[in-house]
Amino acid sequence: MKRRKFIKKTTLAGIGIATGTTITACNNNLNRSASVNSKEEKQTMNNSLKPFPIAICTWAFTKANAKAGEELSNSKSALDAAIAGVEVEEENLKNTTVGKGGAPDREGNVTLDACVMNPQGDCGAVVCVNTITNVAALARKVMEETPHVMLAAEGAEEFGYSQGFKKENLLTEASKKEWEEWKKSPEYKPIINIENHDTIGMLTIDKNGDIAGACTTSGLSYKMKGRVGDSPIIGSGLFLDNEIGGAVATGMGEEVMKTVGSFLIVELMRNGMTPQAACEEAIRRIVSKNDRHKDFQIAYIAINKAGEVGSYCIHEGFTYMKYQNGVNENVKSGFVL
Numbered sequence: 181m182k183r184r185k186f187i188k189k190t191t192l193a194g195i196g197i198a199t200g201t202t203i204t205a206c207n208n209n210l211n212r213s214a215s216v217n218s219k220e221e222k223q224t225m226n227n228s229l230k231p232f233p234i235a236i237c238t239w240a241f242t243k244a245n246a247k248a249g250e251e252l253s254n255s256k257s258a259l260d261a262a263i264a265g266v267e268v269e270e271e272n273l274k275n276t277t278v279g280k281g282g283a284p285d286r287e288g289n290v291t292l293d294a295c296v297m298n299p300q301g302d303c304g305a306v307v308c309v310n311t312i313t314n315v316a317a318l319a320r321k322v323m324e325e326t327p328h329v330m331l332a333a334e335g336a337e338e339f340g341y342s343q344g345f346k347k348e349n350l351l352t353e354a355s356k357k358e359w360e361e362w363k364k365s366p367e368y369k370p371i372i373n374i375e376n377h378d379t380i381g382m383l384t385i386d387k388n389g390d391i392a393g394a395c396t397t398s399g400l401s402y403k404m405k406g407r408v409g410d411s412p413i414i415g416s417g418l419f420l421d422n423e424i425g426g427a428v429a430t431g432m433g434e435e436v437m438k439t440v441g442s443f444l445i446v447e448l449m450r451n452g453m454t455p456q457a458a459c460e461e462a463i464r465r466i467v468s469k470n471d472r473h474k475d476f477q478i479a480y481i482a483i484n485k486a487g488e489v490g491s492y493c494i495h496e497g498f499t500y501m502k503y504q505n506g507v508n509e510n511v512k513s514g515f516v517l
């Protein structure tokens with residue numbers, strides 16, 4: 181009991197430090213509201229008083245984030261909204277690194293990875309899924325309908341069919357053509373911010389202040405058969421704690437996995453760091469130990485329980501989306517290089 185009380189106390193203290201600005205801003209608004217008269221002014225004050233709902237996601241996935249924001253505004257749960265949001269990209273055939281239409285592995289197989297987490301701390305994941313588009317929703321089914329956290333390949337697919345998911349060919353003509361072109365001189369070298377980095381990781385806070393997240397990808401283009409990156413790994417591609425906040429990653433999964441990046445960020449926030457400081461520290465751990473960091477991109481976004489957001493990456497060029505109070509904006513991340 182004593183220990184639990186101590187943890188609760190330190191957690192709250194941590195949030196106090198991390199969220200000072202937001203809390204002050206709200207209080208100022210409250211004090212001012214007595215002198216607000218017009219309807220518009222009242223509306224503006226009302227909006228600025230509500231930190232939630234919020235949706236953030238990696239890269240400039242405007243429509244996906246707007247979808248999540250819309251769902252949250254319609255009082256959907258954080259998890260429902262995150263999954264509805266990322267599905268926009270899973271179904272976008274033009275996105276060659278998420279869902280159907282994703283770039284295949286070296287042998288021409290599109291294999292998808294995804295994971296989800298809910299505010300209760302439950303999680304589900306699927307890896308190497310070759311025939312189902314909505315893998316974040318499938319990961320949710322693993323979480324809710326099985327005693328397990330992760331299912332792989334045929335096992336995940338067979339479970340998916342039993343849950344009503346459709347069997348599909350995920351390789352589009354366009355992705356096939358690009359892969360055939362790549363095979364002519366099959367070099368494996370990621371191009372920073374261009375070729376391999378469009379995983380969608382999303383974090384949502386619903387009207388009740390509860391946090392959920394989803395991360396879904398086809399992984400690195402032309403990866404080795406069977407390769408799985410960070411995106412479906414709880415703690416690497418995604419982690420959240422409803423008392424603290426959450427984080428998601430995009431970029432070179434191998435490097436994120438080595439430092440368990442998303443878990444690290446949440447733990448740093450638990451110890452009092454802002455989301456921004458925590459993202460910077462997680463990137464610093466990678467950069468300081470790895471001389472090859474100039475050759476790959478990694479980006480994190482994070483949010484805390486008060487709705488403060490942070491982001492940091494290795495190379496300039498990473499942006500993320502933030503939906504709050506009906507505004508869906510693209511925000512430039514801080515960077516090392």
Ligand code: SD4
Nearest residue numbers: 377378379399409431433
């Ligand atoms: C992976 N992290 O499979 C993913 C790739 C990625 O944007 O983020 N692409 O390693």
